[in-house]
Amino acid sequence: MRFFLSEKADGSMSSEKNIESFLRGISVDNLVRAGLIHGNKVKMVDSVEESPVQGADGLITMENIYLGVTVADCLPIFIMGDGFHGVLHAGWRGLHSGIIEESIKKMPNTKCSIHIGPAIGECHFEVSNDFKDKFKGYEDCFDQRREGLFLNLKKVAETKFREGGVKKVSTSQECTFCNHNFFSYRRDKKKNIMLAIVGPADNNPIK
Ligand SMILES: [Zn+2]
Incomplete structure (x- = not known):
């Protein structure tokens, strides 16, 4: 696997000690992290010296380095291309402000595999009615129930990638709220936060 996500058992990734033990074979010195702001900025990273990349919620690189973002309900999105890889942190704010579109602009090409990892599911993401205006054109990503309006963020992300020309998109059905x-x-x-990592090759030490 080129990508992985820590779980509760690994502890919160707000602790440097937990990060180090989760990374096991990977040196912290070979990991570039992003200083998240729930925005749409995706940064092309050329060197580990740039870590942490402030003000970015997405990282893409063509170099032999690992990239990581933290999540807890937001979508961890892994981009695995031929000669490039990337990772995004996307909540509703990021999706609304266009982080998927920005990432597609930054990718060398759209012949890549995208994996949308465990995140809050439609079952637990209740939103106010004004979200219908925020996500115009994505009506089929909403579920109107008796108890309220629910939004499927993973489906929004998947749809945006497909609209942008990416054919290979897989989505985890795990809901972070449902699954303890x-x-x-x-x-x-x-x-408490989890760490989503994407690496350069298929020989990652973490399974
Ligand atoms: Zn759920």
Whole structure:
């Protein structure tokens, strides 16, 4: 596997000690991280010296380095291309402000595989009615139930990638709120975070 996501058992990735033990074979010195702001900026990274990349929610590189973002309900999105790889942190704000479109602009090409990892599912993402205006054209990503309006963020992301010309998109059905193996900000109301990593090759030490 070229990509992986820490789980609750690995501890919160707000702790440097937990990050180091989760990374095992990978040196922290070979990992570039992003200083997230729930925006749409995707940075092309050329060197580990740039870590942490401030003000970016997406990282893409053509170099032999690892990239990581933290999540807890937001979507961890892994980009695996031929000669490039990337990772995105995307919540509703990022999706609304165009982080998927920005990442497609930054990729050398769209002949890549995208994997949308475990994140809050439609089952638990209740939104206000004004979200219908925020996500015009994505009506089929909403579910109107008796108890309220729910939004499928993973489906929004998947649709945007397909609209942008990416054919290979897979999506995890795991909901971080439902599945207690993951941290969930909405469920726990705590700032425990997971680390999503993408690497350059198929020989990652973590399975
Ligand atoms: Zn759920």
